[in-house]
Amino acid sequence: MNLLVVGSVAYDSVQTAHGSVDRALGGSATFFALASSLWARTHIVAVVGDDFRQSDLDRLRQRGVDVSGISQVPGQTFRWGGVYSPHFETRTTLFTELNVFASFNPQIGSVGAAADCVFLANIHPDLQLSVLDQCHRPRFVALDTMNFWISGERPSLERVLRRVDCVFVNDEEAYALSGVANLSLAARRIHAMGPRTVIIKRGEHGAVLFHDGKAQQMPAVILDDVVDPTGAGDSFAGGFMGYVASQPRVDTRVLQTAVVVGTLTASYAVQGFSVDRLETLTIEDLAARHDLLTANLLPSSVDWPSIRSQNRPLAVGVA
Amino acid sequence: MNLLVVGSVAYDSVQTAHGSVDRALGGSATFFALASSLWARTHIVAVVGDDFRQSDLDRLRQRGVDVSGISQVPGQTFRWGGVYSPHFETRTTLFTELNVFASFNPQIGSVGAAADCVFLANIHPDLQLSVLDQCHRPRFVALDTMNFWISGERPSLERVLRRVDCVFVNDEEAYALSGVANLSLAARRIHAMGPRTVIIKRGEHGAVLFHDGKAQQMPAVILDDVVDPTGAGDSFAGGFMGYVASQPRVDTRVLQTAVVVGTLTASYAVQGFSVDRLETLTIEDLAARHDLLTANLLPSSVDWPSIRSQNRPLAVGVA
Numbered sequence: 001m002n003l004l005v006v007g008s009v010a011y012d013s014v015q016t017a018h019g020s021v022d023r024a025l026g027g028s029a030t031f032f033a034l035a036s037s038l039w040a041r042t043h044i045v046a047v048v049g050d051d052f053r054q055s056d057l058d059r060l061r062q063r064g065v066d067v068s069g070i071s072q073v074p075g076q077t078f079r080w081g082g083v084y085s086p087h088f089e090t091r092t093t094l095f096t097e098l099n100v101f102a103s104f105n106p107q108i109g110s111v112g113a114a115a116d117c118v119f120l121a122n123i124h125p126d127l128q129l130s131v132l133d134q135c136h137r138p139r140f141v142a143l144d145t146m147n148f149w150i151s152g153e154r155p156s157l158e159r160v161l162r163r164v165d166c167v168f169v170n171d172e173e174a175y176a177l178s179g180v181a182n183l184s185l186a187a188r189r190i191h192a193m194g195p196r197t198v199i200i201k202r203g204e205h206g207a208v209l210f211h212d213g214k215a216q217q218m219p220a221v222i223l224d225d226v227v228d229p230t231g232a233g234d235s236f237a238g239g240f241m242g243y244v245a246s247q248p249r250v251d252t253r254v255l256q257t258a259v260v261v262g263t264l265t266a267s268y269a270v271q272g273f274s275v276d277r278l279e280t281l282t283i284e285d286l287a288a289r290h291d292l293l294t295a296n297l298l299p300s301s302v303d304w305p306s307i308r309s310q311n312r313p314l315a316v317g318v319a
Numbered sequence: 320m321n322l323l324v325v326g327s328v329a330y331d332s333v334q335t336a337h338g339s340v341d342r343a344l345g346g347s348a349t350f351f352a353l354a355s356s357l358w359a360r361t362h363i364v365a366v367v368g369d370d371f372r373q374s375d376l377d378r379l380r381q382r383g384v385d386v387s388g389i390s391q392v393p394g395q396t397f398r399w400g401g402v403y404s405p406h407f408e409t410r411t412t413l414f415t416e417l418n419v420f421a422s423f424n425p426q427i428g429s430v431g432a433a434a435d436c437v438f439l440a441n442i443h444p445d446l447q448l449s450v451l452d453q454c455h456r457p458r459f460v461a462l463d464t465m466n467f468w469i470s471g472e473r474p475s476l477e478r479v480l481r482r483v484d485c486v487f488v489n490d491e492e493a494y495a496l497s498g499v500a501n502l503s504l505a506a507r508r509i510h511a512m513g514p515r516t517v518i519i520k521r522g523e524h525g526a527v528l529f530h531d532g533k534a535q536q537m538p539a540v541i542l543d544d545v546v547d548p549t550g551a552g553d554s555f556a557g558g559f560m561g562y563v564a565s566q567p568r569v570d571t572r573v574l575q576t577a578v579v580v581g582t583l584t585a586s587y588a589v590q591g592f593s594v595d596r597l598e599t600l601t602i603e604d605l606a607a608r609h610d611l612l613t614a615n616l617l618p619s620s621v622d623w624p625s626i627r628s629q630n631r632p633l634a635v636g637v638a
Contacts, residue, residue: 086500175406181405202524205524205525215541216615217541218616218617219525219616223501224504256618257618260617260621283623284627286623287626294619297616299575304605307606311565
């Protein structure tokens with residue numbers, strides 16, 4: 001099934017404890033599509049400048065991404081520069097040059113309109129709404145957002161939330177969006193705003209799927225070698241949405257597996273700068289890491305009956 | 320088997336989004352012992368002032384804690400006051416009055432010296448060393464510490480680390496102690512300092528057990544109602560060490576289950592102010608919550624072979 005992503009295609013300059021890259025391929029739609037294209041034909045709608053390298057379009061095409069919706073216009077491509085603290089707890093933006101992205105007005109065309117699944121990356125909620133207005137009843141729509149829109153464009157954001165199936169946010173965004181400080185309560189309030197599925201991205205701590213009245217946790221992989229966390233969230237969303245788009249139906253089981261796929265995808269993405277690791281990712285890689293992760297989860301099978309029988313209440317005044 | 324804990328018994332004044340308590344029973348040894356006494360006879364060595372309430376000693380006795388090593392001396396009991404931010408991300412200390420704790424010089428006596436398992440709560444590493452010097456070859460010794468000692472008393476801390484089996488630290492402490500910013504690498508360096516077992520406490524994100532060349536994760540329970548996180552780490556350590564002390568041998572399997580017990584114990588501890596919830600905790604409670612947690616872990620069984628067969632590489636130029 002076809003998948004549409006509307007977001008940014010950018011050039012990033014990134015410094016981490018492991019090195020730096022300049023004008024490296026980035027942007028939400030780029031990370032997303034390179035992750036999702038492992039599972040489903042992915043159509044990007046984005047805008048780039050006349051400085052955008054043909055070789056970067058080729059890299060996307062090599063992975064089967066449909067780049068026909070990337071329009072090239074006069075001017076510079078969106079650029080972002082940032083530096084991560086040594087332990088990756090904080091990220092400081094050095095510059096954001098919107099360039100041609102400043103006047104991005106997504107036209108999704110007939111291919112985009114026919115998409116089965118749609119991911120609205122982190123752009124102005126009015127643009128997200130405009131995309132939805134152009135779609136022909138997609139069966140699954142998800143969006144990403146951030147505090148800038150949550151605080152600054154709430155009415156628009158609430159309008160688009162009513163029309164999506166799924167939202168991806170981190171803990172802080174969930175609190176800001178819901179106005180409550182507890183994750184479960186926050187998810188409940190966000191459900192009430194529209195999305196039946198709420199996914200909390202917790203970076204190195206994994207993810208939580210709130211769906212169908214349950215909170216389900218996905219631990220993250222403990223990595224020796226995080227190189228560059230840029231794009232981790234979009235890679236997660238790409239793995240998730242790609243898997244969903246590859247399935248005939250969207251049910252609880254599919255969403256659960258999609259969170260597993262998204263988590264594993266992001267764990268690889270952060271092991272290289274830019275999109276380097278995503279470009280060579282295989283389903284075999286995901287399966288291998290999933291085996292490793294589950295082997296290292298602490299025993300789900302604790303023998304409580306035998307523990308109870310061996311540890312009768314101590315001879316004290318407790319009930 | 321007997322368990323010795325050496326640490327603080329204190330009165331805490333705590334404010335959270337859920338309310339406040341003043342001069343409530345607290346201190347590392349208190350939380351620890353109320354958690355561990357569910358599993359093993361626990362002997363506290365600590366000091367309190369003449370303001371310490373008899374009723375608080377009774378609360379400990381009620382749970383089977385041996386309070387004969389708590390010496391009462393003229394002066395005021397250690398007092399701590401703090402306020403948590405609404406989402407519990409930060410804690411601000413309002414006051415710390417060491418009082419009688421300032422001249423604490425633990426004498427563990429014959430009961431303490433004979434203890435099978437020993438927990439050195441977060442006190443000056445020289446005092447931790449002095450306790451070890453008084454012990455008769457305990458079979459399992461663990462310590463807690465903090466950045467104040469890691470940066471200020473490193474030579475002493477390194478001496479005591481060489482003599483313990485297990486250390487409890489959080490992410491930041493592990494980085495500070497090891498000088499490396501990655502959790503796995505940090506654990507490896509800490510192993511090289513002495514402890515064969517390194518436990519990383521990650522609060523609402525669970526815990527990681529580094530032992531025997533493996534990193535094993537324990538996710539935390541997602542709670543609707545965190546009331547007061549004070550003492551969570553000591554409750555974790557108490558559950559862990561209590562379970563270890565209850566077992567005939569300390570092997571990998573026992574350490575794994577102990578991390579599960581510690582995590583579940585802490586998840587209850589934070590649902591009440593002070594030690595309120597620990598006082599009524601049962602093994603049944605732990606088992607019930609463990610069932611809930613494992614039921615809500617995302618499927619460990621993803622059918623990768625069938626996923627692979629359904630998702631053959633897309634018709635693109637990828638290997």
